[in-house]
Amino acid sequence: MSDFTADFWSVYVAGLTLVSILGCLLLLWITARKKIPARTDNTTGHVWDEDLTEMNNPLPLWWVWLFIGTVVFSLLYLVAYPGLGSYEGQLKWSTRGEYQAEVEASNKELAPLYSQFTAKKTEELAGDSAAMAIGERLFMNNCAQCHGSDARGSKGFPNLADRDWLHGGAPEQIAKSLTEGRTGNMPPMAAAIGGADDVKNVANYVLSLSNSPHDSLRAQLGKSKFAACAACHGADGKGNAALGAPNLADDIWLHGWGEQAIVNIINQGKVNQMPAQAGKLTEAQIHVLGAYVWGLSNQSKARP
Numbered sequence: 001m002s003d004f005t006a007d008f009w010s011v012y013v014a015g016l017t018l019v020s021i022l023g024c025l026l027l028l029w030i031t032a033r034k035k036i037p038a039r040t041d042n043t044t045g046h047v048w049d050e051d052l053t054e055m056n057n058p059l060p061l062w063w064v065w066l067f068i069g070t071v072v073f074s075l076l077y078l079v080a081y082p083g084l085g086s087y088e089g090q091l092k093w094s095t096r097g098e099y100q101a102e103v104e105a106s107n108k109e110l111a112p113l114y115s116q117f118t119a120k121k122t123e124e125l126a127g128d129s130a131a132m133a134i135g136e137r138l139f140m141n142n143c144a145q146c147h148g149s150d151a152r153g154s155k156g157f158p159n160l161a162d163r164d165w166l167h168g169g170a171p172e173q174i175a176k177s178l179t180e181g182r183t184g185n186m187p188p189m190a191a192a193i194g195g196a197d198d199v200k201n202v203a204n205y206v207l208s209l210s211n212s213p214h215d216s217l218r219a220q221l222g223k224s225k226f227a228a229c230a231a232c233h234g235a236d237g238k239g240n241a242a243l244g245a246p247n248l249a250d251d252i253w254l255h256g257w258g259e260q261a262i263v264n265i266i267n268q269g270k271v272n273q274m275p276a277q278a279g280k281l282t283e284a285q286i287h288v289l290g291a292y293v294w295g296l297s298n299q300s301k302a303r304p
Contacts (some may be wrong), residue, residue, distance in 0.1 A: 018084070025071055032064075042056050111282075117131050117287065122294050123298075125288060126302035126303075131292075132295065135291060138281070138285055139289060142281065143289075147159075156254065159252075160293055164247065166246055166254075167241055171290060175286060175290045177274065178281075178293075179277065179283075181275050183272070184273070185270075186271075187269045188266070189228060198222070199266050200218060200263060201222030203218075204218035206226070207219070207259065209248050210248065210249050211251070212257070215259075233246070236249065254272075255270055
């Protein structure tokens with residue numbers, strides 16, 4: 001990927017652009033200087049389709065000046081706007097800047113709407129139908145792509161409608177997840193556990209923690225090896241929200257269920273990332289969205 005972001009390509013594009021414009025001027029200059037001897041009938045002697053004769057007339061001046069004008073316009077445009085590789089242009093215009101300006105204008109226009117929600121606590125907002133209608137729209141536009149329109153997730157994407165939270169389900173924890181994003185990283189653990197047989201034993205011990213179908217003999221052998229996992233998941237396998245380590249004893253499987261699925265994760269590790277929303281949403285929008293997400297699993301606690 002670095003090959004496509006190197007400075008060479010900026011220079012290459014800028015050079016190609018300038019050469020193309022100068023080439024147009026050179027072509028015009030050559031055609032203006034080249035003189036074709038005229039015949040007595042003012043033709044070049046070329047005839048097509050029996051009666052289409054090429055005349056030896058000069059280019060119309062209006063066309064020549066229009067051609068020159070387009071070249072001059074191109075050069076002025078490249079000075080004012082970005083078009084020469086990494087050169088930003090004198091006006092400093094960019095699509096990113098245009099987008100940011102539109103977002104800022106939109107947020108300014110919507111600020112009065114969100115101002116009525118900022119002072120309310122999450123529990124109050126979750127019981128406010130107007131706030132939840134807005135929260136649902138925010139969720140559909142920014143979260144549903146991964147977590148689903150019903151917020152129940154899928155393999156690799158957490159279910160937000162249950163009570164199982166990797167990083168905690170309190171309002172302030174949800175707000176932090178939305179604002180800063182989250183990165184979950186489990187390193188490959190096979191080397192720390194032992195050989196392939198030990199990995200299978202640990203996988204069956206993990207299954208036993210939630211009373212899922214497992215090989216009891218392997219589970220017994222894997223219990224002592226689970227110590228390598230306890231630093232994150234805890235000695236009882238119930239996880240650690242401060243680290244984002246999942247609870248292995250609740251029969252909720254984010255990355256697949258069964259011995260082979262667990263063996264794969266132990267051998268290969270797993271990295272999951274939720275992008276930060278702070279750059280896309282305002283603090284007030286995150287507050288409303290957080291209340292919507294919190295309310296999905298706490299409807300009985302929402303206060304109208």
